[in-house]
Amino acid sequence: xxxxxxxxxxxxxxxxxxxxxxxxxxxxxxxxxxxxxxxxxxxxxxxxxxxxxxxxxxxxxxxxxxxxxxxxxxxxxxxxxxxxxxxxxxxxxxxxxxxxxxxxxxxxxxxxxxxxxxxxxxxxxxxxxxxxxxxxxxxxxxxxxxxxxxxxxxxxxxxxxxxxxxxxxxxxxxxxxxxxxxxxxxxxxxxxxxxxxxxxxxxxxxxxxxxxxxxxxxxxxxxxxxxxxxxxxxxxxxxxxxxxxxxxxxxxxxxxxxxxxxxxx
Amino acid sequence: xxxxxxxxxxxxxxxxxxxxxxxxxxxxxxxxxxxxxxxxxxxxxxxxxxxxxxxxxxxxxxxxxxxxxxxxxxxxxxxxxxxxxxxxxxxxxxxxxxxxxxxxxxxxxxxxxxxxxxxxxxxxxxxxxxxxxxxxxxxxxxxxxxxxxxxxxxxxxxxxxxxxxxxxxxxxxxxxxxxxxxxxxxxxxxxxxxxxxxxxxxxxxxxxxxxxxxxxxxxxxxxxxxxxxxxxxxxxxxxxxxxxxxxxxxxxxxxxxxxxxxxxxxxxxxxxxxxxxxxxxxxxxxxxxxx
Ligand SMILES: Nc1ncnc2c1ncn2[C@@H]1O[C@H](COP(=O)(O)OP(=O)(O)OP(=O)(O)O)[C@@H](O)[C@H]1O
Ligand SMILES: [Mg+2]
Numbered sequence: 001x002x003x004x005x006x007x008x009x010x011x012x013x014x015x016x017x018x019x020x021x022x023x024x025x026x027x028x029x030x031x032x033x034x035x036x037x038x039x040x041x042x043x044x045x046x047x048x049x050x051x052x053x054x055x056x057x058x059x060x061x062x063x064x065x066x067x068x069x070x071x072x073x074x075x076x077x078x079x080x081x082x083x084x085x086x087x088x089x090x091x092x093x094x095x096x097x098x099x100x101x102x103x104x105x106x107x108x109x110x111x112x113x114x115x116x117x118x119x120x121x122x123x124x125x126x127x128x129x130x131x132x133x134x135x136x137x138x139x140x141x142x143x144x145x146x147x148x149x150x151x152x153x154x155x156x157x158x159x160x161x162x163x164x165x166x167x168x169x170x171x172x173x174x175x176x177x178x179x180x181x182x183x184x185x186x187x188x189x190x191x192x193x194x195x196x197x198x199x200x201x202x203x204x205x206x207x208x209x210x211x212x213x214x215x216x217x218x219x220x221x222x223x224x225x226x227x228x229x230x231x232x233x234x235x236x237x238x239x240x241x242x243x244x245x246x247x248x249x250x251x252x253x254x255x256x257x258x259x260x261x262x263x264x265x
Numbered sequence: 266x267x268x269x270x271x272x273x274x275x276x277x278x279x280x281x282x283x284x285x286x287x288x289x290x291x292x293x294x295x296x297x298x299x300x301x302x303x304x305x306x307x308x309x310x311x312x313x314x315x316x317x318x319x320x321x322x323x324x325x326x327x328x329x330x331x332x333x334x335x336x337x338x339x340x341x342x343x344x345x346x347x348x349x350x351x352x353x354x355x356x357x358x359x360x361x362x363x364x365x366x367x368x369x370x371x372x373x374x375x376x377x378x379x380x381x382x383x384x385x386x387x388x389x390x391x392x393x394x395x396x397x398x399x400x401x402x403x404x405x406x407x408x409x410x411x412x413x414x415x416x417x418x419x420x421x422x423x424x425x426x427x428x429x430x431x432x433x434x435x436x437x438x439x440x441x442x443x444x445x446x447x448x449x450x451x452x453x454x455x456x457x458x459x460x461x462x463x464x465x466x467x468x469x470x471x472x473x474x475x476x477x478x479x480x481x482x483x484x485x486x487x488x489x490x491x492x493x494x495x496x497x498x499x500x501x502x503x504x505x506x507x508x509x510x511x512x513x514x515x516x517x518x519x520x521x522x523x524x525x526x527x528x529x530x531x532x533x534x535x536x537x538x539x540x541x542x543x544x545x546x547x548x549x550x551x552x553x554x555x556x
Contacts, residue, residue: 177362179321180361182349183349183354184424185378185379185428201364209410
């Protein structure tokens with residue numbers, strides 16, 4: 001189960017999307033999200049669906065990665081769909097006591113469900129085709145202009161880099177401690193809610209202690225190598241826009257404009 | 266009664282681009298009362314193998330039988346706990362498992378999970394601490410996190426010993442202990458072994474293997490390359506060197522002497538026996554020379 005977490009996973013490859021500048025990809029994802037929520041009729045939603053499929057194909061990432069990502073949020077999707085279906089006021093189609101399904105409800109449910117699934121799939125393309133390092137580099141450069149108004153761009157990016165770096169380590173460690181405690185007869189899989197919560201103590205205590213210790217050591221190691229924040233730091237690989245970024249950028253602007261136009265339909 | 270592995274394969278992250286075949290066609294039979302040593306270079310699959318011995322990992326293909334219980338089968342789920350208790354597993358760097366407020370409570374975690382009474386748990390804790398030369402009176406109320414690395418290691422191992430498993434599996438238990446602590450620890454293992462416990466130990470130290478193991482397996486790239494008594498194994502130094510391993514230091518000495526033309530036996534591992542053998546061989550040569 002722990003292995004299903006795909007956030008921050010990167011899959012190396014050399015597709016068009018892998019080669020794009022991370023800044024382009026981040027902006028593209030933002031434009032995509034906006035477009036996804038601008039469209040409000042089925043034509044628009046259908047177009048977004050086709051577009052997303054095309055992007056998935058271009059990325060050349062095996063489909064099962066997307067299914068796994070969707071599996072992880074299946075509960076949230078179902079909950080959203082159910083809430084929309086039953087809570088939206090309007091023309092009732094079916095009624096049972098206080099439960100009623102309306103025509104508007106079904107429409108809303110389809111919209112929200114599709115949007116959520118598309119959102120998760122396309123954002124996971126961002127992380128699947130971009131190494132964490134270039135992703136945070138991209139974020140840092142994009143945030144640079146906001147430094148004037150006090151946004152600590154470099155520090156935020158560094159924090160993100162570190163957090164992303166340690167997700168797999170923490171998952172691995174959880175697995176290891178869980179095994180060690182199971183070998184001592186700990187039971188993580190049965191019992192009622194209270195018992196299960198209590199069974200987590202032997203897992204969480206070592207996990208947190210190790211994480212804190214590791215953070216300490218990391219800080220020390222960074223300081224030992226004279227790390228002192230972002231001022232005056234240069235890069236080995238400076239980010240550079242290329243022709244394909246222009247292509248992708250124009251394409252995304254067209255998408256956003258198109259999304260606006262479908263509203264007028 | 267025994268631990269049995271029949272044509273076991275294990276693959277990490279099956280089906281993903283990063284999959285790695287950690288075990289390939291492992292057949293192994295471990296009898297009750299044995300002292301089995303497992304050696305192999307880094308990444309050869311030793312830790313993966315031993316995690317099969319108490320059902321923490323299930324084979325991708327093949328069967329593992331623990332006293333006749335097949336850990337792959339559905340009904341084994343009910344017996345999972347039974348299996349885990351039969352086979353005590355001390356992980357590589359077991360100090361990661363410490364979590365309780367005091368040393369006593371931490372060592373007692375396993376026995377408490379067995380459902381023993383408080384007095385029984387206390388007895389077990391005392392016994393286990395004595396086995397590892399940990400002083401019960403001074404340490405019991407201390408926090409395990411305030412101990413030194415080596416002491417933490419011992420407390421963690423005591424936590425498994427306190428469960429009195431029938432089979433004790435240890436993954437590089439002596440890594441990081443000082444020479445004296447290491448010697449003491451291995452002596453205690455030998456005592457437990459004489460009392461009837463089956464011991465399976467992974468180690469990088471060929472000297473320890475030569476001294477304590479009755480039978481050894483040598484792993485390479487997820488497969489068992491050699492198996493037999495330490496004498497058998499260490500009489501094939503070329504094969505060992507080919508997979509990046511070495512023979513015990515005493516064997517190395519004897520082999521070198523033999524290369525230089527001294528007629529010595531090379532299958533001895535005890536320092537006293539080696540000394541007598543070298544003296545004998547030298548005396549024999551002197552004798553020849555004077556004739
Ligand atoms: N959790 C895991 N996920 C993916 N691959 C793994 C995992 N654990 C081990 N492996 C891989 O399986 C192989 C065998 O690893 P294993 O830990 O069994 O080696 P080992 O013989 O115990 O090595 P060491 O002497 O370093 O402890 C290695 O190639 C390793 O990369
Ligand atoms: Mg190992």
